[in-house]
Amino acid sequence: RRSILALQELIRKMDPAAELRPFGSWLSGMCTKRSDLDLCLMLPSKNARSKEDLTKKVMRLASFLRHYGVPDAWGILARVPIVRCTDPLGQGELDITINNRLGALKSILFREYILTDDRVWSLVVIVKEWSKQKGLADAFFGGLNSFGFTLLVLGFLQSVVxxxxxxxxxxxxxxxPPEERAEAKEADLIYGHQEGKTMLVKRNESSVGLLLWQFFRYYGSYHDFDNDVVSIRLGKVIDLDSVAGEIHFTSGGRKFAFIEDPFxxxxxxxxxxxxxxxxxLQEEFRRAQTACQRGDLHSLFHRSNRAAEMERKRERESARNQDMLSRGQAYHRRKGGEEKDRAEHHGDERRQRKKSQSSHGLADGELSDQLAEEAMTLSFSDSLSEAAMSSEASGRVRSLSFASRRRSDSDDLVEAERRPWSSASLPLRTSIARKGEVEKGG
Known part of the structure; x- marks a missing residue:
């Protein structure tokens, strides 16, 4: 609980309206001291429905947590994108999903099953611990996740014994329907454990030890992983071919085991x-059956070589991720420095241009309005008849033509001089003729 509160306070710096809710084994009641903590980050925005939106938000959350002191926060792009990190208080690992309403419903369903019969909790915890010791509980390395092993236990207790x-x-x-899953409510979907107890006509009186032995024997020797589908939604193990028109697994490729998600x-x-x-897995099931039959708990929970190998692989993967993060951070720091230097260089150039333009503006200001108007008018003298102009006016044009080119519109005047009969020169010629300063045009 302290871990959730600490992380909640941290995440609210990113979004004050965000809320962290526990689910998984913590909510279902199947957690142990070694269990990971599953959290769901509920965001008020409703635009994080597609997998692309969720992926962006997960990567942003991982980056945010690393920035605020959780160095090993990683975004994992699985079917349901998650952020995996270490508890800020150092009490275990955390898996954080975003707006995962169905995850909470599955945990509530498991909780009701546990409350229906006390033996369920014992069987689930034993099987999950056994799978970890045998190196079979990591889906990333080809195993089956904790959710899958829980469904195997529930399916066995529903339909096999x-x-x-x-x-x-x-x-x-x-x-x-997929469009209604985000708004699904517990009361509309799940019976409570009190109602569940009344559904059983006859109570099974087998001990936990006997049920565990039967569980390992069934999945080790009798369950057909190629064709049997474990379905707690239907409450039975069904044949894949018989429900080909009802169940359509979306994951492509050849599959070797079928366990249906209830929602x-x-x-x-x-x-x-x-x-x-x-x-x-089948081989380990048969070994576990033998160990249960002999009452050999040491052999049942003995750590296998595969489990040690999986642990080394996880450590190498974590080190590689940390190295990639360090390289990425160094790259962004280097690129950020280059961008800063480039921005400073461009800033110096802009300041130099402004200073140069300012000095030219002072020179322009030295021209009086009368001389400027005269320069603009008389600059067209080369295109007029020399006979119509006095030698004094020609001298004034030559003396003022250099000054006029320092004005901002000097380029237009020079262009007009080259093309004396262009449309730009017509208004000036008309004004000159009106004033009577020139008798004839060139």
Whole structure:
């Protein structure tokens, strides 16, 4: 709770209306001291619906957290983009999603299942810890995430053991339309645990140990990962071919395990498993069955070589990410310095131009209005008849023509001199003729 409050205070510097809400194992009640903390950042804006919008906001959040003292905040562009970082108080890892309403609903559903039967919590925690010790709980490296293992346990307790330990707590097997998922409410979708207890006609009295052994035996020897779909939405294990028209998994490519998301049936939670890891998973299930049968807890939770290898891979990945971040920060600092130098150079040039223009303006001011008007008028003398002008006027034109070229409009006058009969020279010629200063035009 202190970690959430500390992070909430930090994030409100970015958006005062933002709110952090816990979900995942913390909300469902399945958390342990080693569990990661899953948080959902609820933003008031409704424009972060598409994956592109969420990706931008996730990367911005990661950059913001690094700027404010969380150095290992990374944006992970998974199906649901997240920011992964270390707790500011140093108490564990954090996964932060944005506007993930369905994530909270899934956690609430799991909480109701736990409250329906006390054995559910024990089985889920044991299986999750076992999967971590065997190196199979990281979807990034071809394993299955914690959400997937929880669905395997719930599916087993619903549809495999007889009598079932758990009922189906979803009020409808009809999938929620995608456009309505952001506004879905708990009361409309999920039965409470009190109602769930009344749904069971006969209570299963098996112990946690017996149920755990049966769980490992079923998934190690009887479950067909190529064709069976674990679905707690329907409350049973279904054949993939028989529901080909009802379930359309959106992830392409060859898949080796099928676990349906209860609120997003088109999502295959087991999509991260490969042919190799499915084989390893089944092998570990069978070993765990043997360990349970012998009562050998040491062998059941013994850390495998794969788990140590996955740990080394995560450390190398973290170091590589940190190195990339350091290089990126150095690059931006260098580019920022170059931009600053360039801006200062351009500023010096602009100041020099303004100073030069200012000095020319003083020279222009030295000309009186009378001389300027006379210079503009008499500059066209080369195009007029020499007979119509006195030698004195010609001398005044020659003396004033240099000064007139220092004016801002000197280029226009020079151009008019070159083309004496252009349209620009006609008004001046007309005024000259009107004043009677010239008898005939050139």
């Amino acid at each position: 007889r009598p079932p330990v758990l009922p189906n707590l979803l009020k409808s097997s009809t999938p929620i 997003e049936p088109e999502v295959n939670v087991g999509r991260s498993l490969t042919s190799k890891t499915v084989g390893l």
